[in-house]
Amino acid sequence: MDFALSPELSELRQRVREFVDGRIIPREEAVLAEDARNERASLDALRAEARAAGLWTPHLPRALGGLGLGVMGMCALFREMGRSPIGAKVFNCDAPDQGNMDLLLATASDALKAKYLAPLARGEITSAFSMTEPAPGAGADPTNLKTRADKVDGGFRIRGKKWFSTGGGKAAFLIVMARTSDDDKTGATMFVVDRHAKGITHVRDVPVLAPDMLDHREAELLFDDVFVSDDAVLKGVGEGFRLAQARLVPARLTHCMRWLGLADRTLELCREYLGARRSFGKLLAEHQLVQQKIAEDATLIHAGNLMTLHCAWMIETGGAKDARAYSSMTKTHVARLLCKVLDDAIQIHGAKGYSHDLPFARWYTSARAARIADGPDEVHEVVIAREVLAGRLNLLV
Numbered sequence: 001m002d003f004a005l006s007p008e009l010s011e012l013r014q015r016v017r018e019f020v021d022g023r024i025i026p027r028e029e030a031v032l033a034e035d036a037r038n039e040r041a042s043l044d045a046l047r048a049e050a051r052a053a054g055l056w057t058p059h060l061p062r063a064l065g066g067l068g069l070g071v072m073g074m075c076a077l078f079r080e081m082g083r084s085p086i087g088a089k090v091f092n093c094d095a096p097d098q099g100n101m102d103l104l105l106a107t108a109s110d111a112l113k114a115k116y117l118a119p120l121a122r123g124e125i126t127s128a129f130s131m132t133e134p135a136p137g138a139g140a141d142p143t144n145l146k147t148r149a150d151k152v153d154g155g156f157r158i159r160g161k162k163w164f165s166t167g168g169g170k171a172a173f174l175i176v177m178a179r180t181s182d183d184d185k186t187g188a189t190m191f192v193v194d195r196h197a198k199g200i201t202h203v204r205d206v207p208v209l210a211p212d213m214l215d216h217r218e219a220e221l222l223f224d225d226v227f228v229s230d231d232a233v234l235k236g237v238g239e240g241f242r243l244a245q246a247r248l249v250p251a252r253l254t255h256c257m258r259w260l261g262l263a264d265r266t267l268e269l270c271r272e273y274l275g276a277r278r279s280f281g282k283l284l285a286e287h288q289l290v291q292q293k294i295a296e297d298a299t300l301i302h303a304g305n306l307m308t309l310h311c312a313w314m315i316e317t318g319g320a321k322d323a324r325a326y327s328s329m330t331k332t333h334v335a336r337l338l339c340k341v342l343d344d345a346i347q348i349h350g351a352k353g354y355s356h357d358l359p360f361a362r363w364y365t366s367a368r369a370a371r372i373a374d375g376p377d378e379v380h381e382v383v384i385a386r387e388v389l390a391g392r393l394n395l396l397v
């Protein structure tokens with residue numbers, strides 16, 4: 001395993017850190033306040049600055065305006081961007097757009113790339129990924145997929161209901177998973193669907209624990225006899241479940257990178273209060289019960305960081321298929337550590353921690369979704385246990 005960053009990547013990482021600390025964090029609250037008023041002048045200004053600084057869409061190839069980074073490079077940069085909840089959006093590599101760009105890059109026809117990938121890479125449009133459905137449809141178990149795409153002359157007609165399509169309300173296009181046969185392995189197909197195609201209704205953005213933030217709004221969408229032509233199919237009919245796996249392994253790892261950045265910043269922010277607030281005759285930082293929390297959190301972050309680097313390195317060196325169980329471990333571990341670190345930060349700051357004078361309460365409401373989205377903890381644990389019980393997982397890598 002080689003996690004060392006090249007000098008160029010170290011320099012790039014430092015530039016991203018300086019951009020996040022110097023430009024994004026000071027304007028974070030302004031961006032969020034504007035967003036609540038449906039305005040985005042500050043966000044657009046930051047995005048223009050990120051582009052001018054040559055830090056735009058770093059995961060994409062240079063031909064599409066990116067930096068041509070591999071997964072290790074993404075890891076180095078996304079952790080830094082994740083230190084701010086608006087960081088990924090500023091650099092045009094937020095979820096789900098970043099995963100969708102990677103999927104289109106790998107599987108879409110030239111015509112689809114020109115129509116959707118190019119403007120997405122330029123930051124002119126947004127996208128959504130529509131797999132999850134209300135019960136009894138696809139959720140933790142994607143084979144429950146109920147949305148159907150029936151073959152007709154020249155294309156398909158899609159009927160069904162989706163929800164939790166993050167950003168689906170404002171997206172220009174959706175990547176929709178629909179059933180094209182009843183086979184559990186080859187029964188699903190992914191389609192690139194114009195969000196404003198006839199027959200699509202944006203029913204609502206589902207209200208959730210976290211306040212709305214930028215494009216992180218959970219759209220409920222109705223597909224009533226929506227026609228898509230044959231060339232809307234990604235990769236091939238019946239490839240949907242395989243593509244979902246191929247998209248989700250690296251996509252869930254990029255979540256981990258961002259979450260690690262936020263957890264690290266949270267711990268950093270705790271230092272100030274612990275070093276200043278006195279209680280029972282000494283600084284909070286001098287109480288061993290507080291020190292225990294800090295030690296645990298630091299250890300969890302360090303372990304999560306190494307797990308993420310390990311998976312990134314596996315994918316980069318051609319071991320993506322074998323990375324699946326490790327990526328499940330990493331995703332559950334990092335999602336949980338983010339929740340614990342934020343919960344501890346709230347506790348450590350007392351009433352102020354619970355207030356909106358500090359960001360932890362808001363961050364916690366978003367972090368809680370990490371244990372459900374992209375597969376709930378339990379489903380990942382099923383994958384891990386299956387591999388361990390089959391004797392296929394080398395734990396002492």
Ligand SMILES: Cc1cc2nc3c(=O)[nH]c(=O)nc-3n(C[C@H](O)[C@H](O)[C@H](O)COP(=O)(O)OP(=O)(O)OC[C@H]3O[C@@H](n4cnc5c(N)ncnc54)[C@H](O)[C@@H]3O)c2cc1C
Nearest residue numbers: 129130131132139140164165166369372373374375376378
């Ligand atoms: C903020 C947020 C954003 C999301 N964004 C998207 C998106 O952009 N696109 C998209 O398609 N989906 C998205 N999702 C949906 C997400 O992927 C699903 O919520 C997730 O896959 C779980 O499906 P479900 O909610 O239907 O839960 P269910 O399938 O109803 O499962 C409910 C619970 O049952 C338990 N469970 C399920 N299976 C097992 C098992 N085998 N063993 C033990 N326990 C089990 C788990 O605790 C699980 O949480 C998002 C979800 C959230 C919260």
